[in-house]
Amino acid sequence: MSNISQEISQEKSETVLSPSKSIKLRISRSNPEAGTEEKFDEFVIPVEKYTTVLDAILNVKSHLDHSVAVRYSCRQASCGSCGMKINGKPKLACFTKVSELDTDTITVEPMDNFPIVRDLAVNFTRMFNNHKKVMPYVVRDDSEITPGTGVKEILQTPEDVDKYIQFSSCIKCGLCNSACPTMAMDTSFVGPQALAQAYRYIADTRDKGKNNRLKIIDESHGIWRCHFAGSCSQVCPKGVDPAMGIQLLRSYLLGLRD
Amino acid sequence: MEKENKAKEGIKGWINPTKYGKFGIERFAWILMRITGLGLLAYFIGHIYETSHILDGKAVWNASLELTQTTEGHIFLALVIGMCVFHTGNGIRLMLGQMGYGLGKPGRPDYPYKPQSLNMKGKACIYATIGLAALAMWYGMAVMFG
Numbered sequence: 001m002s003n004i005s006q007e008i009s010q011e012k013s014e015t016v017l018s019p020s021k022s023i024k025l026r027i028s029r030s031n032p033e034a035g036t037e038e039k040f041d042e043f044v045i046p047v048e049k050y051t052t053v054l055d056a057i058l059n060v061k062s063h064l065d066h067s068v069a070v071r072y073s074c075r076q077a078s079c080g081s082c083g084m085k086i087n088g089k090p091k092l093a094c095f096t097k098v099s100e101l102d103t104d105t106i107t108v109e110p111m112d113n114f115p116i117v118r119d120l121a122v123n124f125t126r127m128f129n130n131h132k133k134v135m136p137y138v139v140r141d142d143s144e145i146t147p148g149t150g151v152k153e154i155l156q157t158p159e160d161v162d163k164y165i166q167f168s169s170c171i172k173c174g175l176c177n178s179a180c181p182t183m184a185m186d187t188s189f190v191g192p193q194a195l196a197q198a199y200r201y202i203a204d205t206r207d208k209g210k211n212n213r214l215k216i217i218d219e220s221h222g223i224w225r226c227h228f229a230g231s232c233s234q235v236c237p238k239g240v241d242p243a244m245g246i247q248l249l250r251s252y253l254l255g256l257r258d
Numbered sequence: 259m260e261k262e263n264k265a266k267e268g269i270k271g272w273i274n275p276t277k278y279g280k281f282g283i284e285r286f287a288w289i290l291m292r293i294t295g296l297g298l299l300a301y302f303i304g305h306i307y308e309t310s311h312i313l314d315g316k317a318v319w320n321a322s323l324e325l326t327q328t329t330e331g332h333i334f335l336a337l338v339i340g341m342c343v344f345h346t347g348n349g350i351r352l353m354l355g356q357m358g359y360g361l362g363k364p365g366r367p368d369y370p371y372k373p374q375s376l377n378m379k380g381k382a383c384i385y386a387t388i389g390l391a392a393l394a395m396w397y398g399m400a401v402m403f404g
């Protein structure tokens with residue numbers, strides 16, 4: 001048993017792991033449907049060593065102001081619901097510890113480039129539509145669920161899997177789209193989230209939808225709007241590296257690989 | 259709802275200086291590429307206009323050449339040199355990246371997930387290009403003021 005797990009096993013339930021301190025949490029409040037302008041509400045709340053920003057917001061909801069609107073579900077960086085701007089940078093609230101921000105004042109705002117529903121909750125319709133547009137599924141006629149084709153299982157080597165597995169980690173949190181400078185100006189841009197998914201399926205050896213997908217993204221608000229500013233990859237919490245996927249997609253379209 | 263679905267950050271997303279600390283040197287290179295591209299375009303148009311004075315006779319031509327023979331003119335030309343060098347160097351980096359070179363290979367990244375496409379090679383390229391542009395400006399100034 002390692003030292004750390006020994007230490008943990010010896011801890012008694014009343015052991016104080018981290019003395020709590022207080023921080024100021026500034027929450028952006030707005031309700032576009034009711035026509036209210038954005039304002040910031042400030043709350044002083046106790047935090048401990050492992051308090052996440054989402055915990056802090058939920059603390060406000062439980063004890064100080066239950067009307068704060070925030071979307072969350074898994075609390076473990078898996079569902080992609082809790083993306084927001086934390087001190088100006090798009091992050092997952094459940095995956096960001098207060099302690100790592102190294103400041104006593106934390107400002108949370110809704111993600112840029114998404115319509116605001118209320119407070120911290122944004123509308124994902126546009127991103128999901130773009131996601132669907134690139135056919136985010138393996139395209140082929142024969143499969144184990146198509147009767148009569150005789151296909152049981154389509155095998156892949158570990159090397160085949162390496163080609164796309166990183167891009168399949170996407171949790172559709174939208175942080176990349178909110179960081180993208182092209183998204184900031186062009187509301188029709190298909191966006192790094194959908195482009196990375198186009199690459200994910202094209203790079204999959206089981207897939208036969210490459211030509212269709214390339215046609216879909218090769219349009220005026222498609223892949224060529226990317227300027228490789230890299231902000232999508234900078235903020236992605238799952239290591240997807242959309243910027244890499246997009247440039248690799250380009251090399252297909254430029255005829256540099258097939 | 260339709261209008262709302264058009265939500266975007268707008269020009270703030272480009273000019274807000276706090277972005278550049280948060281999104282890394284690649285984002286800074288992106289805005290610099292844009293500014294230098296537009297600057298060079300403006301210079302290009304001005305340059306065609308200036309050289310078109312050759313049709314208006316020797317006196318007008320010489321007078322227009324004098325425009326840049328001032329301290330402000332020298333500083334302006336030094337800026338053009340810097341813009342040229344950065345735009346060209348960074349343009350070559352971008353073209354290589356956008357053709358799929360130097361991005362690393364897709365794999366199985368582990369936390370804390372350093373994006374491979376924003377690797378040290380690319381960052382070094384950006385710093386080197388900025389350094390080269392500064393060097394070229396310094397040399398240009400030395401020649402013009404020397």
Ligand code: HEM
Pocket residue numbers: 226227228291292293294295296298299300302345346347348349350352353
């Ligand atoms: C050898 C010289 C040059 C190279 C290698 C080069 C390369 C590039 C590249 C790769 C881009 C696209 C950047 C992106 O994807 O964001 C670009 C953009 C641009 N370039 Fe150049 N360029 C050169 C010279 C020039 C000159 C002489 C001008 C002006 C007359 C110019 C004006 C522009 C403009 C206006 C843009 C658009 C900027 C943007 O969209 O952000 N470039 N250049």
Ligand code: SF4
Pocket residue numbers: 169170171172173174175176177192193196232235236237238239240241242
């Ligand atoms: S690519 Fe990354 S940042 Fe973009 S939606 Fe997927 S997980 Fe979120």
Ligand code: FES
Pocket residue numbers: 071072073074075076077078079080081082083092093094095
């Ligand atoms: S709550 Fe699911 S990703 Fe944060």
